[in-house]
Amino acid sequence: MFIEAYKKPVIVTFILLAIFIIIRFIIRKLVIKLGKSNNINIARVRLINRYSTVVLAILFIFAESFVFGIDTSDIAVVFSSVFAVIGVALFAIWSILSNVTSGVIMFFSFPxxxxxxxxxxxxxxxxxxxxxxxxxxxxxLRLDNGDLVTYPNNLMLQKAVTLVQKNAIDAEIKDR
Incomplete structure (x- = not known):
């Protein structure tokens, strides 16, 4: 009974899942390739891959709701409620959100x-x-006196920054 009643939505679900997996694979490969070409730390590459997977999963769930015939007005109520709660929560932690957003921006365009x-x-x-x-x-950031300073990502995008020396760690090791 269940299979006969939901045969078409189940088939569409498998197709959407296959598309989701293919798109996720392509995005992961592109981010890894971009990370390698720009010598970006592997931990940052993994972080961006996690962010993209979460966004794709949300889009998959949204598409699935249409496949199983959920009414558009019901989806609007659910999403507006969820976004209202998330909005209040994110307003409370806006600095964390701005740092994460800055981290993503820095991944793609930080010189x-x-x-x-x-x-x-x-x-x-x-x-x-x-x-x-x-x-x-x-x-x-490691200061010349050896102290470690943690500097928020959002401030890196707000302040003027000058490159003093490229690959300073390699130059420092050669000087020894």
Whole structure:
């Protein structure tokens, strides 16, 4: 009975699932290729792959709701309720969200790499340091005196940054 009643939606579900898997595979390969060509840390590549998988999963669930005949007005009520709750939650943690968003932007268009020595032009706290790691929420910067500074990703996009020396870690090792 169930199979006969839902034969067409089940077939469409398998087709959508196959499309989802293919698109996910293509996006993963493209992100990995982009990461390798730009010498981006593998942890950042994995993070961007997770973000893209979550977005694709949400789109898959949305498409599935149409396949099984859920009314558009019902979907609108569910999504508006979910987005209202998420909006309130994200407003409460907006700085975290802005850091994650900045991390994604930095993945695709950040001109500096791990190992580069940069200067951040901040009137209150100027920094000249080597980029040790680029994470989802912050950068790890190593000062000349050996101190580790974590600097939020969103501030990296708001402040002027100058490249002092490319691959400063390699140059520092050669000097020893």
């Amino acid at each position: 500096y790499k791990v190992g580069d020595k940069i200067s951040i032009h901040d009137k209150d706290f100027p920094i000249e340091a080597i980029i040790e790691d680029i994470r989802a929420f912050q950068l790890h």
